[in-house]
Amino acid sequence: MNSETLIPKIGVVTDIRIDTPDVRTFRVVGLDGKKAFEHMPGQCAMLSMPGVGEAMFSITSSPTNTEYMEFSIKKCGCLTDWLHAMEVGQQITIRGPYGNYFPVETDLKGQDLVFIAGGIGLAPLRSVINYVRAKRGNYGKLQVIYGSRSKEDLVDYQEILDEWMADEGVEVNLTIDREEEGWDGHVGFVPNYVKELEPDLKSKVLVCGPPIMIKFTLAGLKELGFTETQVYTTMELRMKCGVGKCGRCNIGNKYVCKDGPVFRFDQLDELPDEY
Amino acid sequence: MQEMMIAKARELLKSGAVQRVLGWKAGEFAYDVEPAVFESAQELEKSFVYNDFCGSNLSKYLIAQSRKEGKTLVFLKPCDTYSFSQLLAEHRIVRENVYAIGIPCQGKTDGETLKGKGFTGILSAQCEGDTFTVHTLYGDKTAARADVLPERCLNCKSKKHMIYDELLGEDGEVLDSHRFDMVEKLEKMTPDERFAFWRGELSRCIRCNACRNVCPACTCEKCVFDNDASGIAQKAAADSFEENMFHIIRAFHVAGRCTDCGECSRVCPQNIPLHLLNRKFIKDINELYGAYQAGEDPDAKSPLTDYTMNDAEPGIVYHRGGNQ
Amino acid sequence: MKQLSLEKLNDLFALIGQTEALYLPVDDAAGQAAYRRWQPGYTLSKALNTVRSAKDFFFPQTENLVDFKMQGKSIEVIDPRTEQENFVLFGVRACDARSFSILDKVFLADPVDTYYQSRREHGTIVTLACTRPEETCFCTVFGIDPAEPAGDVSCWIEENTLFMKANTPKGDALLTLAAPLLSEGGDDAVAAQQAATRSVLARLPLAKLSLDGMGGESMLKLFDSDKWAELSQACIGCGTCTFVCPTCQCYDIKDFNTGDGVRRFRCWDSCMYSDFTRMAHGNPRLTQRERFRQRFMHKLVYFPANNHGEYGCVGCGRCLSKCPVSMNIVKVAKALEGEVK
16 A cells, blocks of 8 residues: 555546446546556545545446446535536546455355345445456356436446346346336346345345445345355445545544454444444 | 532522523633533532533523423523523513523633633632632742733623523622723824724634624524625635624624623633623613613613614714714 | 752753654643744743643544545545554653553554554653642542553652653663663652642542443433433534543544545544434434433443443543533442432
């Protein structure tokens, strides 16, 4: 890690993809045209536009992508409004990587994996999914259960159709909240869909989405017979420094920026309920 | 007085006339009493206190308490009733949910004032008549009440309660205080001297926001200084200009509404005489628009929110030498 | 042990001040003590402690982190730091001296905060033993001995003499610099003063404050205690306790538009403030109860859980003196005492 951790590097935005009405995916490289730094799936980076703000975003691209990093960002505040308005070629600042990562080389290795995401919650999981797809032989069956409000709110829809669904041994289950024209897939909320699908109890599960979705999904998984030690999630709290010093992203004695963002549910159980 | 207050509070709690009591609670030492809500006779017996250290003004707590179900009994000293009345005028307190009992006050001191007078290692303090006896780690000492009162009490503007449902003890009179003396002194300074005075004071500010948060006139749901969209949100002053700006903006914003309760100066950890900024506004308003005391009458219109044909023109400021 | 007549104290300050920036507590316009850079005519305050703690010198209230210049779509990143000068902090009390080791555990932990580290490396700490502790003092609860303060040099003032003892190579260097003014001796006088001070310490009303049950073991029990509602009732949500505290180290990072660029600075922040954890989509600490709880849980539970049982408090008593509503860590610790039995 850069020892001057609070001094960022320059990142150049080389591509902007419009994913949904309020989500765009930004491709970023360093000034030398290469990746700004290496990371592991689930880790985050601080992006900023000086004078506008700085915030933590999960790195959406897989570490196996050797050319660039990607960030799928939802428009929801001052900085993200600005990022959504910028054009290709714009320089921003970037520092990281921060936090821990999904244990893809340890606990998850050799396992069947179930990814459950809601809305923009797919962003951190996409990094893992593509990492696992790139190292396919190291993992068992993969199942992706992903839902959004509507079809146009499904992030990475094209990649899901063209790449994930085309893969051998990858089951993709999509759902949207309400019926709509042109959608003949599943309709309903993610937690209920998970219960209908009854994922294999031997799998490890990675969940990310809005807090309410995570809550009901976890409850549903427990009903199916999953234990908390099988289920991982990634947290998001307000952050400033990214290195466990500015003091605001703690859950009990753990800092989400440093000890997280990835937690297993049994670990969260030992911490105060304040997130 | 404390016994009378506890008895009254118990009675009203028991009859169901009030659901809670807003008063003061004894602390670790003689002087560190804290504002507190009591909901039972047991709690009152255990820690309710009314003594020479109950300086904090409880009226601002009524904003939250009066929005709760049921009635809140509050004990108000004369100067606190000005704040209560002003908050009612600003529609910040639900009047029907408050039962206000006026209590007398002979001036309140605090630990910091005692320490400023050279009392160190204070273990306990009692006041008999007009003499304070302070028992310290380094021996007992006595002092006359007047010698250990803070400025706001030495220049008390009124012992009269402006608004109440019931009084315990005798009501007092509006006093002829000398509270504008220091303002006059500042007015007589040259602009450079005055600027130097205020820089000397405000440069000690650590921007803890205690003055703002304790102020009964600072009741905005979201302060401009906390609002990122305001353009002046700050947690720390970037320079001396911003340091001044915070206090000047605050003084402007409470002008015409500040009752001169003196809480800002009491809580300032750096002992900045913030009340002087507010008093300058009060004095100017008195001179420009006629004598006006915020909080005196909840139905009166403040000169700064009322327009009359006889209003002073801004030019008067210049006539008075404000452009010198 | 070295000694110096107090009549020559200003000569000592002048000697140190010639070669390094020297800071010491002096009385301010309001009669309270504050650290100022020494200049001829300044005299050491007789106050027990400064209102602002000595953490300012290593973790200042505001400091520039990085500057940006923007042109079109391009950004230039500039490290604004110039060389850190050496400085001497004179008159630090034992409590504040301990606070530095607590701040070190945050700022010098990986990844090191180089802004802080540079100041630590360039600062020499000269502590001064206490002789008249206040009723608000409870440093002894944390194993601090104010009669034998830590630091690079420890000092004692007794009657008309200043006694000095070097504890580190930095301290040796300072005493070597001051050698022309110093003579040997004073062990007996210091020992006598320490005995007298320790007899006062034993009588302090908070000397027996119990922190049994605090620390990491009972985190959830303490967090879920129903005492927090009552404890936080009077809290007005200001940052006084945080800003006068020698161990509070939370900070915010903000951008300031200078007109021809952007200055990114950090400044002290307070967990007591309503926007501390506010995000675009919500706030995990919505009311003052949660914010208040965070501050004390951090000092009494989370910090020790992460740091081998060391508390994030040094018992300096500043929050006891300065809280506008007289709420403080002692009242909190006492109220929580029964919760973990």
